[in-house]
Amino acid sequence: MYQVLARKYRPRNFIELVGQNHVSRALTSALERGRLHHAYLFTGTRGVGKTTIARILAKCLNCETGITSTPCEVCATCKAVNEGRFIDLIEIDAASRTKVEDTRELLDNVPYAPTQGRFKVYLIDEVHMLSTHSFNALLKTLEEPPEHVKFLFATTDPQKLPITVISRCLQFTLRPLAVDEITSHLTTILAKEQIEADKDAIWQIAESAQGSLRDALSLTDQAIAYGQGAVHHQDVKEMLGLIDRTIIYDLILAIHQNQTARVSQLLMQFRQQALDVSLVLDQLISTLHELALLQYLPELSLKYSEEINQKILKLAKIVSAQDLQLYYQIACKGRSELQLSVTQEQGFEMCVLRLLAFRPLSIDEVTVHASSQPSELQINQLPPAADSETDSSSRSELQHTNNRIEPDLEGSVVISVISQEAESFEAEQVVNHTTDDCQTAKTRQNKDVSSAVVEAEQENILVFNANSDDIVGIEQNKTAVVLAAQDMPFFPVEEERQIANHQHIALPAERVEQADTYQPEPHQVTQPISDSSSEESSLDALADDESTPLIDLSIDTNEHKVQVTSAANDLEVMPQDILKLAEQELEGEWTLEKWEYWFRTSQLSPAVQELAQYGLMSGNIDGICTFNIPQQYEGMLSQLQHALESEVKSRWPNTQFTVKYGKVNEITPYIKQIERKEKAFQRAIDLLQQNPVVKDLLNTFDGQLQNIQLK
Known part of the structure; x- marks a missing residue:
């Protein structure tokens, strides 16, 4: 007669027990030393071995060879316990015997000596189902039972047990089994049963069991029947109603890259397959958790098949740790609200759409809002250009920009942002004064709306609300439009009128709302700059008027940064230049510069890079090398270490x-980074103190520089 795998391969001693080493070790030590308690409580989820351990303990107590942690399995007592017919092992189902009368009947037999064995063992399963009166009746006997009586309790819900019962027992909490442990055990059993099985199929069953070995064996029985004597991955997925994990990876990647068409295609695929969306959402959450583990704790991550490993490694390098935390929080919130939706499919799709809607913007993206109100920046507001070709080009660029930047520009300020690879110096606002703005300021009573078009290459534009300081977005394009908006302040500083032509005006963000008493000069004029010829003609035309300060935006395309330069004051080294690492040729012997350049520009996770900066690499590149690090970082x-070593060997086979642990006397990358930050901070202070506009502000308002930050 066929016996199910969960019963056929039930462990019969502590050696065969899968997992639960902490329990088997404690019980083995107690049996060998004779330090036996009279009551034991085993708690844990279903299928982790509570009843099995209780039966093994009963066998160890009554084996004819004596009290031992390794029963002989051949004596009459061991055979009777294994076959479930040992008369002195009384197994009671508390769920069917909850009344106090049943407990009293049980206690009436406690004083009598055992019939066949050394101890009379009472195994009460699901003990939390007993009534309050039953527990009260059991308390006295449980505290001081006869020497020949042992109580073994098993429960999945220890919170329902009275504290008076728990205090009289030795409690052992059994943990859910790890996926690797279940996978190894299933592989061994299927090999003994001579059943063909795929590695991915076994892993999928182990994961679906959620830590329960009995569930895993039951699913294996079902998979064997479903697969007609074999366990294949596709059959297991169909049996469990699961989807291919690669689809989940594709969904996360499509969401992160804002591929709405691909997301729509995947949602339609879920609808057509009529999948259980709660399981899909669970798998999505589990995948996000696995990605986060892989980034910071790679040793704790699960081991998948080769195909899945490649996909998840690639995805872990694309999605940042901050984005993963946001996605995980939204997905968990959507999972908890799934039952509140009209249908589960609706709740799942809204969760996916929420992930899209709250996806963090990349540096080259900007939000676009449709507005029924006409924009104040219209094509016909462009000033006349030097020729028709220039005018046409400017209008074309402006029309293209209106499609990318929020149309409602009133109350917004657009500032230039310096682009860099490492930590950036805080951007300065470039303010463009125009005659039209001045005239508008008079007619609208300081409700200024200025507009100008500046054509530039490789420039980042940061748009934010001048009244509420809310960021609208970031625009990065070869052609950038710099827009000044409502309430743009002008400073009534007399010295400003004496600044030579081509002088740049940089304004700190905290001064935008000040100096609202400006009275503009009626002769200030600004021409649109569309190409080099029109720029020269515009500057030449305005150079005759010495009282007109001109604003010039200089672009350094080679270094990918926007610099504010002046004929009177040449800003040489910028803070971001100090922070930038010099490029190194990674050949020959390791040096401090080569080591820092390599690991800071490598694909190592942030946690590994953080650790690498406290040590130094010595030896030869692509040869024998030693990583020297202080002893306190050994843990x-x-x-x-595996992630660091793998990355080095993948670059140099x-x-x-x-690894050598000990005191590092040389300068480490961590110390070098601190020195660079201090130099960059001091350079930033020098630049601010040398800036003529900052000097004017400090003199005018009798102020001082405070809270300078290097970001």
Whole structure:
């Protein structure tokens, strides 16, 4: 007669027990030393071995060879316990015997000596189902039972047990089994049963069991029947109603890259397959958790098939840790609200749409809002250009920009942002004064709306609301439009009129709302700059008027940054230049500069890079090398060493990598980074103090520079 796998392969001693090493170790030690308690409480979820351990303990107590942690399995007592017919092992189902009369009947037999064995063992399963009166009746006997009586309790819900019962027992909490442990056990069993099985199929069953070995064996029985004597991955997925994990990876990637068409296609695929969306959402949450683990704690991540490993490694490098945390929070919130939706499909699709809607913007993206109100920046507001070709080009660029930047521009300020690779110096606002703005300021009583079009290459534009300081978005394009908006302040400083032509005016963001008493000069004029010829003609035309300050935006396309330069004051080294690492040729011997340049520009996770800066690499590149690091980082490096060593060997296959713990007397990358930050901060202070506009502001308002930050 066929016996199910969960019963056929039930462990019969502590050696065969899968997992629960903390319990087996404690019980084995107690049996060998004779330090036996009279009551034991085993708690844990279903299928983790509570009843099995209780039966093994009963066998160890009554084996004819004596009290031992390794029963002989051949004596009459061991055979009777294994076959479930040992008369002195009384198994009671508390769920069917909850009344106090049943407990009293049980206690009436406690004083009598055992019939066959050494101890009379009472195994009460699901003990939390007993009534309050039953627990009260049991308390006295449980505290001081006869020497020949042992109580073994098992429950999945220890919170329902009275504290008076728990205090009289030795409690052992059994943990859910790890996926690797279940996978290994299933592989061994299927090999003994001579059943063909796919590795991915076994792993999928182990994961679906959620830590329960009994559930895993039951699913294996079902998979064997479904697969007609074999366990295949596709059959397991169909049996469990699961989807291919690669589709989940595709969904996360499509959401992160804002591929709405691909997201729509995947949602339609879910509808057509009529999948259980709650399981799909669970799998999405589990995948986000796995990605986060892979970034910071790679040793704790699960081991998948080769195909899945490649996809998840690639995805972990694309999605940042901050975005993963946001996605995980939204997905968990959507999972909890799934039952509140009209249908589960609706709740799942809204969760996916929410992930799209709250997806963080990239640096080259800007939000676009449709507005029924006409924009104040219209084509016909462009000033006349030097020739028709220039005018046509400017209008074309403006029309293209209106499609990318929020149409409702009133109350917004657009400032230039310096682009860099490392930590950036805080951007300065470039203010463009125009005659039209001045005239508008008079007619609208300081409700200024200025507009100008500046054509530039490779420039970032940061748009924010001048009244509420809310960021509208960032625009990055070869052609950028710099827009000044409502309430743009002008400073009534007399010295400003004496600044030579081509002088740049940089304004700190905190001064935007000040100096609202400006009275504009009627002769200030600004021409649109569309190409080099029109720019020269416009500057020449305005150069005759010495009282007119001109504003010039200079672009350094080679360094990918926007610099404000002046004929009177040449700003040489910028803070971001100090922070930038010099490019190194990674050949020959390791040096401090080569080591720091390599690991800061590598694909290592942030946690590994953080650890790498406290040590130094010595030896030869692509040869024998040693990573020297202080002793206090040994605990962290032992977990992350594999990731560091793998990345080095993937770049240089001939590397022989070793680690040496001890005091590092040389300068480390961490110290170098601190020195660069201090120099960049001091340079930023010098630049601010040398700026003529900042000097004017400090003199005019009798102010001082405070809270200078290097971002």
